[in-house]
Amino acid sequence: MEDRQSLSLPLLSAAPPTSANQSPFLSNQAIALRLLLVAFVGITSLLANHEASKGFDITILNNAKPSPAGQRFHLFYVSNDEATRLILNASSFIENLIYPSQAFPKKPVKSVHLTLSRTDLSSSYAVEKLHDGGDDFVLHLSPSIFNEKNANRAMSVAVFRGMSRVWLWDGEAHAPPSLLAGMVEHIIAAAGLVGEKYSGGVASTLTAACDPTWWKDKDPTEMAMFLDHQEKEREGFVQRLNQGLKARWHDRTVEDAVGVPTQHPCGSVN
Structure with a gap:
């Protein structure tokens, strides 16, 4: 049940x-x-x-209750409302970051259903719309989170990544997955939840992103570092890019949204 x-x-x-x-x-x-x-x-x-006036409803589902992971999830995250607090805290940070003012209209989010899956996922989390074209989202969590050495941190990071993906526009489901993944990692870095691989500075791997299609088929960490650099060079870069993704994605979306020429995206990065 x-x-x-x-x-x-x-x-x-x-x-x-x-x-x-x-x-x-x-x-x-x-x-x-x-x-x-x-x-x-x-x-x-x-x-x-x-707590409930954040603009969306929250439902917590434990589909793995008979398993050890499901029992831990119930004890540490369901019975004491910790899962709800994680969602609200993550959402508050993300909304303030990518929607800092009314000049950046928010993506409509009506409800979030946080679900611990019965079986392991390919990643720690997955996000899907409950109904096509709707504003209801399901954030699936993998039971494998509880196999991590620091399960509490792994849970927090997974929820934060999932809520980042919920709040980001997606070019009407046509934005490049690598770009969206990089934007999620940029948000995670801004929240101080990254590991040693990403220090938030400009690294040599940025040179790999200096091509006409820097937003395509790149490693999420590399993409996050590139976005971090662009944000420092052009304050509000990520917020404007996210707004550009409200409409259907096309190859000129980035240039139209943030004014970065597609042919010379890296500027002074070398």
Whole structure:
């Protein structure tokens, strides 16, 4: 059976009526206690509403519950709402990064379904739309995450990558996968979640990206380093590139979105 959890607001129970024979002191005390209870529940509701007001619904599904990975997922991420917090924290960072103002219209996201898969995936995560052309997304997590030495970090990184992919436009599903993967890694680097392979600086591997189709068939880490360089040279590069991917991808998307000539993408990089 699936282990399902959704965000919901707490319900306020009706207070029992006071007795007509109660003394004024006891009556006032009871009223004060009720007011405190109402205030507490109200604050709790406001906090829950704040958490849920990020603009999308969250559902957590555990499709691997009988397995050791599924049991750990339930104990450490479902039962205590940690999975929901991971999604919200990642989403907050990503939205602030790639949609810093109203000048950068957000991609519509109605709901996110975080699912621990029954079987291992080819990657730690996968993202798909729940319905073609809709705003509902499924973020699949691989049970192999729990085989990692630091499973907590692996979970955080997988959720962060998945939510990055959810929030990035994709050129109406026609943008080069290597470009999108590189943009995800750029976001991961900005969040400080990268390993030793990516320091965020300009490395010699950037020279491999200096060709007319630098966005095609490149290693995601290499692409992220290139994007990092372009961001430093042209502040807002990644945000404008993401906005350019709202429309259907074509070979002039990059030049139209960020003004980087396709034939000379690297500038002074050498």
